Amino acid sequence: MRLTFLGVRGSTPAPGAEFVRYGGHTSCVAVSTDSASEPQLILDAGTGLRMLTPLLAPNAFTGSILISHLHWDHVQGIPFFAAGDRPDARADVFVPADGGLNGRDLVARFMSPPSFPITPEGLKGDWSFTAVETEAFTAEGFGVLPFEVSHKGGRTYGYRVSDASGSIAYVPDHAPAAGVDAAAREAMHGVDVLVHDAQFLDHERPRAVDYGHATIDEALALADEVHARSLVLFHHGPARTDIALDEISAEFGRDGFAVTAHEGMTIDVGGRR
């Protein structure tokens, strides 16, 4: 299994000269079977999803997109995903079930006039939208286990994704301080790579609590508790400059156990980068 990081920011994109090395796109991670295959399983559809089109070129996207939750920084890439918005594309989108709405209607709440020019039906190609509960399923040959995590404002999932080569857990928005239940611990347990919310530093803890996010110390502690084999610090604050992220990388790296995500980074699970 290979992970390709296409967007590593949280909250809102971060353009500008101080952000070019780590990148300004919001959350999106592409999963492929190995380094030779095209990504077919996508974790979140933040603005980083746009970066998938050149990776697939000239091909259309055919695959599945797992959405952690419906906050803007995790879905705004959907209507700008050129490789998915064409007649020969297929995209099966999975979102957390919430409020009894079906998947299409949950997506249409943020993607329809007057908030956006088109509805989900306006996307070209074969798109489906499914609201999922926290039950295991298979997508594009990968085992997928959604699990509920504490965040703020709408139901939020982490996803464990596994294949024969190993397992990862993707938990971009998570407030461990609000409690980590047994199902979430079990889902994260022993993964090769834990991709986790690391938006705040310890001195910013009041804001982390207020926004429903993790501090880097909390992400490290959780990775230890669930015996993750490595940690990716992810969902960087939009004001965190390249220099600040270099400092974070040096301070929290723990001899390679924790890596600070940047756009374009790849991780071969089982073999590492």
Ligand SMILES: [Zn+2]
């Ligand atoms: Zn977010």
Ligand SMILES: [Zn+2]
């Ligand atoms: Zn969020």
